[in-house]
Amino acid sequence: MTTERALRFAFFALLVLMVLIRSYFAFRVRRAGERLLPDRAALQREGWAIFSMRILLLASVALLIFHPTWFRKLVFPLPPWLRWAAFALGLASLVLLAWTHVELGRLWSGQLQLRQGHRLVTCGPYRRIRHPMYTAFFGWAASLGFVIANWAPVLVAAGFVAFLVARTPREEQMMLERFGDEYRDYMNRTGRFFPRWRTSSRPAKISGAA
DSSP, rough: OOOHHHHHHHHHHHHHHHHHHHHHHHHHHTTTTOSSSHHHHHHOOOOOOOHHHHHHHHHHHHHHHHHHHHHHHOOOOOHHHHHHHHHHHHHHHHHHHHHHHHGGGGOSSSSSSOHHHOOOOOOOGGGGOOOHHHHHHHHHHHHHHHHHHHHHOOOOOOOOHHHHHHHHHHHHHHHHHTTTHHHHHHHSSSSSSOOOSOOOOSOOOOOOOO
């Protein structure tokens, strides 16, 4: 197997593993009796934007499969060792994603909505990061473009990251409305996407919250 073919296999492996992880935990949530589709409040918070981003990602994959000649026009040079490093980043990101799902259990939702009897999860990766699932998405999305060394998934990943960053204040506002000072204290001792090693004494602020 050539290096290029192996890297293409690695690219699809990252995609398949993401689908399997999300499907498995979605099945567990559904089995616990929770709904998977957004409720009315969730749609009001973010509309159908999340579904649009998923469609863009699928379109990028379809481009690779059904129009490889056009897709190859977007290739950029990248050394194999760096592409394999990106694959390792993707795998590590998927491990983090699975870990966050385990800690959330039935409380997880793909939309901005809270479950009945929702509690604030502050264990596992949530001990130091408020949105470790988004951190996992950032790493995984970035890895796709660099593994395949192509601008199409890179641009889709950039859009996906921008969407999640813009979505975060609305999610934190939702949590503040539900948990009040408990969540505000949690914000002061954690980082948004990466660990904060020093506890902040400043009041938490949310810019751009809906």
